[in-house]
Amino acid sequence: MGTVPKKVAIIGGGCAGVAAAFELTRPERRGEFDVTVYQMGWRLGGKGASGRDAETGRIEEHGLHLWMGFYENAFRFMRDCYAELDRPEGHPLRDWSDAFKPDNHVGVTEKIGENQWLNWSAYFPPAAGLPGDPLSDRNPFSVQGYLTQCLRLVRTLLLSVQDRGHEPPLATDDSGLAKAVTSLISSLLSTARSDMTGTAMRAARYGQLAVGALVLEAIGALQRILDTLRPGTDPQGPASLLDRLSATIRYQFELLIASDDEVRRVWEIVDTVLAIVRGVLREGVLFSPQGFDLLDKYDWREWLLSHGASPATIDSAFIRGSYDLLFAFEDGDVARPQLAAGQALRGAMRMFFTYRGALFWKMQAGMGDVVFAPAYEVLEKRGVKFEFFHRLDHVALSADKSHVARLDMSVQAEVKRGADYKPLVPIKGLPCWPSLPLYDQLKDGAKLKKAGWNPEHGADGDRAVNRKKLKVGKDFDFAVLAVGYGAVPDLCKELIAVDPAWQRMTQSVKTVATQAFQVWMDDTVEDLGWGQPPINISGYVEPFDTWADMRQLIAVEDWKTDPKAIAYFCSVLPDTMTGKDAHAHVRQNAVTFLNRDVAHFWPQAVDEKGFRWDLLSGGKGKGEARFDSQFWTANTSPTERYVLSLPGTLEHRVSPLYNRFDNFTIAGDWTGCGHQAGCVEAAVMSGLLAASALSGAPNLGHIVGYDHP
Template identity: 30%
Template sequence: MGLGRKKKLVVLGGGMGTLSAIYAITSKDRWRADFESITVYEETWRLGGKGASGRNPDACFRSEEHGLHIWLGFYDNALELIQDCYKKLDPSHGHRWQDWTQAFTPLDAVQLLEKGFGGRPTEYKFPPRGGQASLGAIPSILGAARLLSTSGTTTFSQDFQEEFATKAGPSIGARITRIDQHTADLERKGELHREQWKELRDDLDYTLWEFNRREQQLLRGKSADVFQMWVLMNLSLSLLFGIVRDRIYARGFEVIERLEWSRWMHRNRATRRVLASAPVRACYDLIFGYVNGWANARCVGAGTGTYCLLRMVFGYRNHFAYQLNAGMGEVVFSPLYHVLRDRGVEFKFFHKVTNILPDRTGTAVDSIQLQCIRRVKGDREYLPLFNVKNLQCWPTQPFEDQLEPLPKTCAEDRVSLQYGDDFHDVILGIPPPALDQITEELQAVNAQWRDMTDKLRTTATLSAHLWMTASTTSLGWPDQSTLFGAYEKPLDTIWDADSLIEFEDFPADNCPKAIMYLCGVMADGEDPRTTAKEWIKTRADGAWSNVRNPTKPEFDWRMLYDPQDRPDEKRLDWQAIHINDEGAARYVQSRPGTARYRLRSDQSGLENLWLAGDWTKTALNAGCMEAAIMSGQRAARGVSGYSEISVIGEADRPILPTGPLDAIRQVFDGLDDAIGEIDALGAVLALPNADVTTMLPDNLEIVPHPNSPSGLHPVGVLFAHHWNVRPARAPEWLGRGYNEVAIAVPFVRPRHSNDAQLFTYLPILLLDSPGFTALGALGFGLNKKICSVTNGGGYRQAQTVFRQVPLLTFDTRAAGQARPASEFPNLDLARDIFSLPVLTRHFGNWRRLNMAFDFAAAWVTPVAGQLSVENVFLDGFRRQQVQLANINHDPFSAFAFRCGWSLT
């Protein structure tokens, strides 16, 4: 494709992964200048994939969907997308809700069934909190585990604490205090001395051993509330022990991904009683983590299970979860459809992908084969929505009045899209195992595709939506409960969906009093209605205590709503019961050792094919709405080149290599990674564009920054003392220190480049260490020079080595108190300058370095004073004296800060 030519983008599949991708692209104002067209091909008559729902006009317009849909509070990307979507939704479309808070209701507690306590559910409360609380890097997750392990000790009942202190001995309290201190140090530094690490590991080991040794005597005769606290203590300490023992804080969660999660926890002292507890079972139920639906065949990778649990408990934003006030279709996918259609995205329903063909070289998609299943009358646009109770809804069946009569398959129904004529790039959102039949040619030339389609495992799921004749209170539903989990299989998760009644169209004199959504994993080959009927007959009374027939010991079938008022079990025929067991409807599991076979959005192996869906490799590696959107946004960034498309949490979890060669490459690529700590004076200057240009090589150019004064460009100056500098995999005692002056020209790119990625270029770095000077020049291609340094707090000066001629001087004084970096909005420009990838010239080739300062943990002190350039040691950085403003008042100013850093 020639320069300046617009792209034609084809999107295959209408699930959340692909929709979030095109939403991210079309949210940028310049997308119309870069894309000629964006066309979505969807096999069915509605959008949403596994999240699709429909209204049934033959059953009082009730909502029917694949399962139970609750959005967890750590779904940062999903929540940001839906909030923005509602803001962009045109009121003229007639959608009932114009704000997302009307469509979602916070959920701050769940009920879990703890076996062995008379079938009584236990409530787990999660306090609301303001703002975004997403976890960042692994050390922060370690801090979350530490928080749980220590806070649990304060929530035991008083008599239990006293009994445990008497029987276990006072040393336990001292050990927990020491555990807290060591893990706090580990969270802050990323490493411990050898003796500290051994002490932390031994303290955790002993504490867990002592807890577990006395489990029976301490829990005998105790209440479910005490057992709940015991489970949380044992579970959290076991997770922390495993994180420390396997050095996950340094190596990443993938080092344990090949292990089954329960086995890994048991290896780290979690007792079998704890592993059988409700919180652990609920985690498995959440991601359908069982082989073929068997309750005793758990199958979740330890890295995925641990990471997702910590994100769920500690990473939620504002509320633990959100329940949808109507079906997923009208709450999520109708607004998305309207916004995207208004932006110019074209939707072609009833188009089934039959083949994706690579070109002769196997490096790009050459053609896409589709079959048109139904044709719209007059070749008009199919309009998929209709209005129910002022909500834009999808039907459970297509609108036949818009369609031609169902024809026999013929050649005219086949559609072939060709590269160049019909598309340039493709976003693929069709998940395994449906991919197997349409990518045979790709699998033949690409081993990664073969592994993905062969080795990722899926499971069928069962959903049962029950409309009831009695209220939740009359049914005996737990008080104040909306979500009930860890129940009996196969329908182990139950949601009180009463809020949906208002938006369904039942007769006023014959309306159901409650709706219950149930779901769970399902064994292949079973009949869904037979299985649901058996569950209702034998297990429903554990969820609803008042559903027994008063005259005979069985479920009272009169509790099921039926407009036809059929007798006994026949009332089940009116309920919505469905098994999701075919093709794309199956759930992709997170089995041990299979994350390595997932492909990232940009890892298809074909230069014009991007992947989007919860089956791809993300930080989560588990099937959920958030993973699908993370994948879609990454695909959007790749296909568009819009580097500003961000994925929250993308860097939380290291990516597992996909094969032996990638693993070897990852080892060698990491050998020159470095970490350290910095105490620095920094300044952001605004210099004339002409002066800044002279600092750059001929093949780099500056890109104007929107917040810079006209004709001026930002330049960063950093006068730093580094210490604890060492290879990332080396122990702390190898750390060394040096002083450095860095000049940074940000917002540059190679000339004539269409890449949206911007870089920082470092024209020169002055160091007082010959060793680090040589390492930086030879190892990284940095233009490092030796100098002499005077380092005196607010006064810092770089001089020539032999004659001590001054080169650069900072003369500053504090202009305020040190505060967290987040409290300085004017620091954003400096953060951008020192966070962009660094471009260096290394052995004749450009090399990209990522120098990441931990500004999130930095403390910043405003300073004021003067910067003096006293010698023409760099073209363009002429002799001058610059008065430095206060960072509180101006982004072009000075500041002091301390934090850690890493170089990759």
């Protein structure tokens, strides 16, 4: 190229940092950037890091990671990465399609009485295309398009059980998505249809529901019109009449709903969707320059309620599941669900109406193995340097506060003989990250190994054998801060002191701790009483509201005798439990859950004494002590905490494009990246934005969904 490469220091090797590095070093750039990734500890991944146990090769995650079918940017990143990696035939994860498999089943658990829960699973049929494919001519991201989809969904829901001879034809083309929605509804109603003897009665009930649901809408519309058309008349008369009529019909519904679970589920969806349509129209989202952001000042459930959703609907499994999915509980308190309505709506619309291939995609190994090992290999091949065991302590500004002048770092450990740290280990032919540092490569490695030193946690993380001060112009030209948000306020005190935007962000954005545990068992979940397909199910009781069946991982782990089931559970962790005993708290939560709550999923796993601890693979000893062989984690350190999408806060997130400090940008799912939720897609989008901020590419219009309304 002939010019001196621009030096970029990327601090943090999670999804955002790695995506930024990937973009900045694309071969098309011909070496324009000389990138170094500084990573605390021994592995890339951040909140997505996973490790392999040295003895069993089992996968240990920070929590449950599911990729959604609308993660267009994240899948494009992975597809490009695997294509460039060009693994040989026979490699266990040769291609991205080996690494991610579609998962069409999703479930929620609903409470139907005191200590009584019901599982509701739905099959979402495959949608056209694959995530990361080039976009087709039809633009799926428009409010108008979403309203059309919503109304079509309502119409499909309400008419699908009525006399089909009177069903009006769809006004628009019979697109793949329309077919998918129709199939979805069919699957939701499959129980009713399979019960031939009750079909007529059920159809009649649905018919009433259909008419009733729409008449409520019609009444609302009529009321507004009447108010407009008859300004001179006494508004109390007609308003009162309509209110009473509406109340009468709703009362009839509630009687109907109380008698039939199927009707209730359909009603909950209809009620939710109608509230969305009403709310979007009433609040002027269609013509707001803010798009769905306009609604971010409201809580999702409160917003639905204010637009006519019934209290029962907003407490439905479907809505509660959306909070579980985003750990949306302020301070980890499950009594305080808080989720910005605009982002919730954007996420729901994208999740249900724009997925490609499958609603969910499941990784076929640990996230570290599937995402970060391939990324590491590609980036290393491109010449990206990795400095492991480097912890950022402070971001220092220049005297005139215009740019970042220095990055102060602690070196947590040094590699013997000054060599490069080689971080990956092969497990069944797959390059993987270990669950602890490869001590043998480190100075004082034997001592560190004996102590079980873990540089990602607590006092161990504070270890410093050396200090470095990276200086602008010498060690870096540009810096990308890509650490978890929890660490940002402490690292960026100088930036916060001089810039109001940073002050607003750090005063409003909050994070939450999470907890997770994994069990390996010697019986299948079917043997234990689970009667539905392998599932990801949320909305269940705390302390662990979400369960994912991870049996697909058995093949890639390396047990002497394979377990027959792998299950992951996760949830928020209340801030009251995030102290030094957090790890013990999570263990106790897991034990309590297995003893008390897991029987709902696996009735045969519990006997009169509680959980059958002998089911656990690899356990030693007897009784509850066998749980100690399993894996659990309290994600409480600042960089591990999950960023919340709280109402009234998203507008304060600073964008990677923000140029107050002219050699510096940020990346992470906590930034103003267009999709303001804690997820892989947001992190990758922010990485692309950071790359764009430093180089002008990728074009913002090519970051899928950045300009989403």
